[in-house]
Amino acid sequence: MSNAVDTRTLEPVSEPLTPVSRQERKLRTRQALLDTALELLADRPFATLSLREVAKGAGIVPTAFYRHFASMEELGVALVEETTRTLRGMMRSARTDPDTYQGMISASVATVHQFVRANEDHFRFLTRERYGGGPLARAIGVELRLFSGDLAIDLARFAPLRSWSTEDLHMLADLIVSVMLTTIVELLEARPADDAKITGTAEKRLRLVLLGVPHWKSA
Amino acid sequence: MSNAVDTRTLEPVSEPLTPVSRQERKLRTRQALLDTALELLADRPFATLSLREVAKGAGIVPTAFYRHFASMEELGVALVEETTRTLRGMMRSARTDPDTYQGMISASVATVHQFVRANEDHFRFLTRERYGGGPLARAIGVELRLFSGDLAIDLARFAPLRSWSTEDLHMLADLIVSVMLTTIVELLEARPADDAKITGTAEKRLRLVLLGVPHWKSA
DNA sequence: GGTTACAGTGAACGACTGTGCACTCAACAG
DNA sequence: CTGTTGAGTGCACAGTCGTTCACTGTAACC
Numbered sequence: 001m002s003n004a005v006d007t008r009t010l011e012p013v014s015e016p017l018t019p020v021s022r023q024e025r026k027l028r029t030r031q032a033l034l035d036t037a038l039e040l041l042a043d044r045p046f047a048t049l050s051l052r053e054v055a056k057g058a059g060i061v062p063t064a065f066y067r068h069f070a071s072m073e074e075l076g077v078a079l080v081e082e083t084t085r086t087l088r089g090m091m092r093s094a095r096t097d098p099d100t101y102q103g104m105i106s107a108s109v110a111t112v113h114q115f116v117r118a119n120e121d122h123f124r125f126l127t128r129e130r131y132g133g134g135p136l137a138r139a140i141g142v143e144l145r146l147f148s149g150d151l152a153i154d155l156a157r158f159a160p161l162r163s164w165s166t167e168d169l170h171m172l173a174d175l176i177v178s179v180m181l182t183t184i185v186e187l188l189e190a191r192p193a194d195d196a197k198i199t200g201t202a203e204k205r206l207r208l209v210l211l212g213v214p215h216w217k218s219a
Numbered sequence: 220m221s222n223a224v225d226t227r228t229l230e231p232v233s234e235p236l237t238p239v240s241r242q243e244r245k246l247r248t249r250q251a252l253l254d255t256a257l258e259l260l261a262d263r264p265f266a267t268l269s270l271r272e273v274a275k276g277a278g279i280v281p282t283a284f285y286r287h288f289a290s291m292e293e294l295g296v297a298l299v300e301e302t303t304r305t306l307r308g309m310m311r312s313a314r315t316d317p318d319t320y321q322g323m324i325s326a327s328v329a330t331v332h333q334f335v336r337a338n339e340d341h342f343r344f345l346t347r348e349r350y351g352g353g354p355l356a357r358a359i360g361v362e363l364r365l366f367s368g369d370l371a372i373d374l375a376r377f378a379p380l381r382s383w384s385t386e387d388l389h390m391l392a393d394l395i396v397s398v399m400l401t402t403i404v405e406l407l408e409a410r411p412a413d414d415a416k417i418t419g420t421a422e423k424r425l426r427l428v429l430l431g432v433p434h435w436k437s438a
Numbered sequence: 439g440g441t442t443a444c445a446g447t448g449a450a451c452g453a454c455t456g457t458g459c460a461c462t463c464a465a466c467a468g
Numbered sequence: 469c470t471g472t473t474g475a476g477t478g479c480a481c482a483g484t485c486g487t488t489c490a491c492t493g494t495a496a497c498c
Contacts, residue, residue: 022495026445045351048266050485063487064446072486131346131404132264141408168423175424178401179394185350189360204387205394207438211431219426241465245475269455282457283476291456 030068032058034082037075038121045132046076046125073135080129080139083122087143090115091150105206109199112180116187117195127185148173160213168218172209179205249287251277253298257340265295265348265355292354299348299358302341306362309334310369324425328418331399335406336414346404367392379432387437391428398424 020028036057040049051072055065069075094111096104116123129136130144152173155161161169183202190198239247255276259268270291274284288294313330315323335342348355349363371392374380380388402421409417 022443022445025495029445043352045264045266047264051487052485060445061447062485063448063489066487067445127350128352131350133262133347171420171423172427174401174420175398175427178397182393182397201390201393204390204437208391208394208431208435209428211434212427212429213431215430215434216427241473241475244465248475270457271455279475280477281455282459282478285457286475 026068029058029060029064033060033065033068033075034079037079038082038125041079041125041128042121046079046129046136047132047134076129076136077139079125080136080143083119083126084140084143086115086119086122087126087147091147095154101210102207105203105210108180109183109202109206112183112202113187113195113199116184117192120188123184124188127181127188130181144177148177151176164216165218168216172213175209176206179209245287248277248279248283252279252284252287252294253301256294256298257301257344260344260347261340264351265298265344266351266353295348295355296358298344299355299362302338302345303359303362305334305338305341306345306366310366314373320429321426324422324429327399328402328421328425331402331421332406332414332418335403336411339407342403343407346400346407349400363396367396370395383435384437387435391432394428395425398428 033054037049037054040053040057049072051065052062054072054075055062069078090111093115094108096107126140130140131137148170152166152169155169155173156164156166161172164172179202183198183205186198186201187195252273256268256273259272259276268291270284271281273291273294274281288297309330312334313327315326345359349359350356367389371385371388374388374392375383375385380391383391398421402417402424405417405420406414
């Protein structure tokens with residue numbers, strides 16, 4: 001019930017009695033840059049971030065930014081990688097033994113719910129930039145396709161889907177991913193009080209989709 | 220096969236022999252502002268547009284912009300209204316007599332395809348800003364919910380859906396809308412050569428969803 | 439212990455931003 | 469015909485932006 005991944009590490013609690021090595025300091029400022037960027041991104045698109053404010057938020061002077069990234073776009077790519085790790089963690093966590101449909105559905109929705117609430121910034125960034133255009137959207141698109149591909153492979157292990165063509169499996173996986181993305185956006189837009197209703201609807205949608213599976217003919 | 224809506228009217232072909240009234244000139248510059256904005260938005264989010272470049276594109280000086288909109292945000296809202304008209308036109312065009320599922324599915328997908336290709340800028344703007352945050356995303360969200368509500372009412376007329384609760388009807392409508400949105404994004408990201416494949420997949424997804432309908436129990 | 443590598447500094451640049459203000463000049467109302 | 473209205477102009481302003489360059493101080497290396 002608590003295998004969420006939290007990457008927030010803004011400040012170490014203890015003073016650096018250990019004088020902290022040089023490269024560790026560097027890594028720390030790099031992470032501070034990523035963290036403040038993600039924080040600022042809570043309510044605006046990436047393209048409106050300025051190098052200067054990210055640097056200021058991380059506590060360094062603007063020009064020092066270049067010691068870590070060649071440009072804001074490069075930071076954006078790093079951000080995609082970081083948030084993508086969360087996504088993969090979620091997938092790993094949701095992978096379950098071929099059980100009943102209903103069990104799989106509610107477990108998956110619960111996992112999504114839990115990861116979204118534990119890493120709101122990451123998912124906000126991902127869903128916001130997914131359709132935002134530019135290189136970030138493309139990078140996220142690639143990642144989501146990989147994700148969907150993995151899901152297709154997982155689905156192939158279920159008995160009723162053994163006979164499906166890989167094309168149809170991908171179609172189903174994409175459908176499920178798009179339902180999940182919709183759910184994620186709904187969660188991010190709502191107050192946590194409405195979580196139960198949203199996850200309930202999500203489960204219904206997935207049930208309806210999977211209800212068609214036994215009657216599918218590829219035509 | 221050609222009831223698409225094209226709002227592009229950058230320049231009138233004929234010289235204004237009719238001296239054009241004052242308010243008509245004003246409307247024309249206003250439209251020029253909206254048109255250039257939409258054009259610039261083809262490959263970047265709205266938040267990165269500057270008042271100055273929109274004004275320049277419309278052929279007026281920056282300060283004259285304020286004769287038409289109090290701020291860029293107000294122009295954005297007007298843009299949402301404009302693109303939303305296209306969306307409603309699409310819905311009107313897709314409304315069809317309760318026929319076979321398959322007929323309804325392919326007709327709807329064809330309508331979406333046709334409208335997207337005829338108004339790429341509008342749909343690009345809508346899908347880009349839908350998740351972009353800020354007041355525009357909220358305005359678009361409201362509009363999409365209306366759209367989904369209308370669809371739910373239409374769905375209620377189909378025999379197999381007569382007995383469904385309104386809640387479940389909304390769930391189904393949302394599901395269909397999200398499939399359609401996914402399809403729209405795919406169309407906008409792909410070259411027109413791949414249109415057939417994309418619409419084919421879209422039809423499959425809808426077929427699968429509707430296949431579950433007869434077996435649905437709200438549970 | 440002397441030297442080097444390098445994260446971070448601070449001033450400066452040219453370009454671009456939104457907005458205020460006084461203006462022009464043609465369509466309109468009386 | 470005369471006076472008013474208002475879309476569009478031109479200048480000016482105070483900020484912010486990304487990026488340059490020469491610099492400082494210290495951890496790491498031989």
